[in-house]
Amino acid sequence: MNGIHDMGGMHGMGPLEYEESEPVFHEPWEAKSFALNLAMRAWLKWNIDSGRHAIEVLPPDEYLRMSYYEKWIARLEGLLVSGGLVTSHEIATGKSDPRVKKMSPVFTAEVAKQRLRGGSPVSRVVGRTGRFAEDDIVRARNIHPVGHTRLPRYARGKTGRIVRDHGIFVFPDTNAHGLGENPQHVYSVRFAARELWGESASPRDAVYIDLWDEYLEPART
Amino acid sequence: MAHDHDHDRQAVPSDPALRTKALESLLVEKGLVDPAALDTLIDAFEHSIGPRNGARVVARAWVDPLYKQRLLTDASAAIGELGYSGTQGEHMAVVENTPAVHNLIVCTLCSCYPWPVLGLPPVWYKSSAYRSRAVIDPRGLLEEFGVHVNEDVEVRVWDSTAELRYLVLPERPAGTNHLTEEELATLVTRDSMIGVGKLA
Numbered sequence: 001m002n003g004i005h006d007m008g009g010m011h012g013m014g015p016l017e018y019e020e021s022e023p024v025f026h027e028p029w030e031a032k033s034f035a036l037n038l039a040m041r042a043w044l045k046w047n048i049d050s051g052r053h054a055i056e057v058l059p060p061d062e063y064l065r066m067s068y069y070e071k072w073i074a075r076l077e078g079l080l081v082s083g084g085l086v087t088s089h090e091i092a093t094g095k096s097d098p099r100v101k102k103m104s105p106v107f108t109a110e111v112a113k114q115r116l117r118g119g120s121p122v123s124r125v126v127g128r129t130g131r132f133a134e135d136d137i138v139r140a141r142n143i144h145p146v147g148h149t150r151l152p153r154y155a156r157g158k159t160g161r162i163v164r165d166h167g168i169f170v171f172p173d174t175n176a177h178g179l180g181e182n183p184q185h186v187y188s189v190r191f192a193a194r195e196l197w198g199e200s201a202s203p204r205d206a207v208y209i210d211l212w213d214e215y216l217e218p219a220r221t
Numbered sequence: 222m223a224h225d226h227d228h229d230r231q232a233v234p235s236d237p238a239l240r241t242k243a244l245e246s247l248l249v250e251k252g253l254v255d256p257a258a259l260d261t262l263i264d265a266f267e268h269s270i271g272p273r274n275g276a277r278v279v280a281r282a283w284v285d286p287l288y289k290q291r292l293l294t295d296a297s298a299a300i301g302e303l304g305y306s307g308t309q310g311e312h313m314a315v316v317e318n319t320p321a322v323h324n325l326i327v328c329t330l331c332s333c334y335p336w337p338v339l340g341l342p343p344v345w346y347k348s349s350a351y352r353s354r355a356v357i358d359p360r361g362l363l364e365e366f367g368v369h370v371n372e373d374v375e376v377r378v379w380d381s382t383a384e385l386r387y388l389v390l391p392e393r394p395a396g397t398n399h400l401t402e403e404e405l406a407t408l409v410t411r412d413s414m415i416g417v418g419k420l421a
Contacts, residue, residue: 008329008380009357013349016365022343024267029238032245034266034341035259038308043253048384052331068332068347070237073244085253094243096250105255112261116270119311122384150382152329154356166312169384186383188314193376197357205376207356210383 001146002153004060009154009197025069033069037076042107042115045083048122049176053148054078127168127183131213136162138189139219140211148176151215155207159219160191163208171212184213271340274305275388276409278338282315283393284402292390293317300338300388310337310386316379317390318416323370324389325363325416327355328381335386339411346415356380366417389416 007013025031041051054075058066066074080086090097107115132138142157143149150172164187171182189211193201248254278300282289292299296313300306313335316324328334329352334342345351354362359376363369370376379387391413397405412418 005330007349007353008327008355010349010353013353016345016350016354016362017348018345018366019343024271024341025263026344027238029241031263031267032259033237033241035262036241036245036248036254038262039254039258040248055331064349067237068344069241073237073241077244080248086247086251090247090251091244094247096247100251102250103252105252105258107258108255109257109261112258113265116262116265116307119307119309121311123312150330152380152382154329166314166383166385169312186385188385201357202360202372202376204372204374205359205378207378207380209380210385212383 001056001148002144003056004063005056006153008152030069033072033076037072038115039105039107039112040076040080040085042111043083043085045085046079047175048120049148049170049172050178051075051079052172053176056148122170124168124170124181124183127185128213130165130168130185130187131218132162132165132185132187132216134162134164137219138162138187138216140189140209140215141217143215145173147173149173149215151211152209154196155191155209155211158191158195160189160195160209162187163190164188166210169212171214173212173214186210186212187216189216266336266341270336272338272409272411272414273406274303274340275335275338275411275414276406277303278305278315278388279390279409279414280402280406282390283405289390296388305337307337309333310335312384312386313338313388314379314385315388315390316377318392320374320392322375322377323363323416324387325355325359325376325378326381326387326389327352327378329353329356330380330382333381333386335388338388339414343411363417366412368417368419389414391418391420394420 055071077091081088139159140155166186168183169186171184174180174182189209191207193205282292292315296315300313318324332342332347356378359378360370410418413420
């Protein structure tokens with residue numbers, strides 16, 4: 001979706017605010033917001049892509065107003081309700097519905113330790129045949145999906161060169177919407193800064209973007 | 222450039238704190254969350270997962286050319302050799318700074334960052350200001366960090382749009398030949414591994 005989250009190249013977002021010796025979390029609730037989001041993933045009601053999309057669909061003014069971990073809590077509430085783990089009435093009242101049977105947590109401290117070590121890889125062994133190879137000239141397609149996508153707006157319609165084939169990965173545009181993993185190759189594509197931003201950009205510089213096969217089409221120099 | 226966030230934060234209502242507490246209580250009451258698991262996660266990110274891990278990777282690459290070669294070709298495996306792996310570091314890529322190339326990492330779409338080697342990202346990395354500017358004005362942004370990149374040096378910006386997580390291998394500072402690997406690791410800053418800091 002052409003949302004506020006897709007902000008590469010936008011102007012007017014204010015000065016950079018750098019904090020020396022920044023703590024990992026500024027307040028205890030931020031730590032809880034972070035940990036609750038990680039822990040609740042274990043119920044498998046959503047995946048990394050639908051989780052990201054749940055932040056993208058926050059209203060743009062809310063997205064900009066909210067702090068980072070505030071967005072995470074708002075996102076989690078939405079995912080819990082859509083995933084059927086909690087009702088919106090329970091969230092509004094803060095009280096659990098006594099008719100619903102109490103569950104037993106699947107994400108224990110032991111599971112947490114294993115997950116932190118092992119992660120959740122999204123590469124796949126088998127997928128669609130890759131259409132491109134190193135040094136191929138490609139164009140990022142001029143598409144505007146209304147759902148989740150990882151093709152940033154600033155790259156659409158622009159021409160670049162494949163510099164590396166990263167292998168096969170789950171495709172976010174379908175995986176975020178329960179439409180399957182649709183695994184396909186992801187490539188590192190080099191776009192000259194001038195191709196993206198015009199003559200004011202440095203002639204030497206480049207932006208490297210990781211793009212799925214389906215985002216690309218063959219192009220000529 | 223240093224900025225105190227506390228003042229801004231106090232102007233915001235305490236709503237997110239209450240909202241988080243209410244949600245946590247509800248999830249614990251429903252048996253959906255184990256409080257001990259939350260503590261384990263928070264403790265890990267506050268005490269063991271952070272940029273010291275990445276600094277050890279960099280120092281190893283500085284002293285061991287074969288390790289550096291593995292790091293640049295199969296970063297996940299090479300980083301795994303030092304015991305670092307897991308969530309948001311499943312698929313790693315390392316890009317090397319040289320006298321001719323300066324690398325900079327960003328995630329314009331959200332906040333992707335290599336957790337096992339750098340920990341959780343600082344607020345500025347997740348900010349609209351950084352995410353919007355890194356791709357269109359990397360040199361101007363770097364100046365704000367106090368990093369000047371000469372015109373004859375190529376700036377490469379890596380936008381973390383997929384599941385690859387990037388780490389910059391900074392240049393080894395001059396005059397450090399006498400230092401041990403452990404001593405070298407203490408010189409490596411978080412910012413140098415994102416590409417917004419240079420090492421003296």
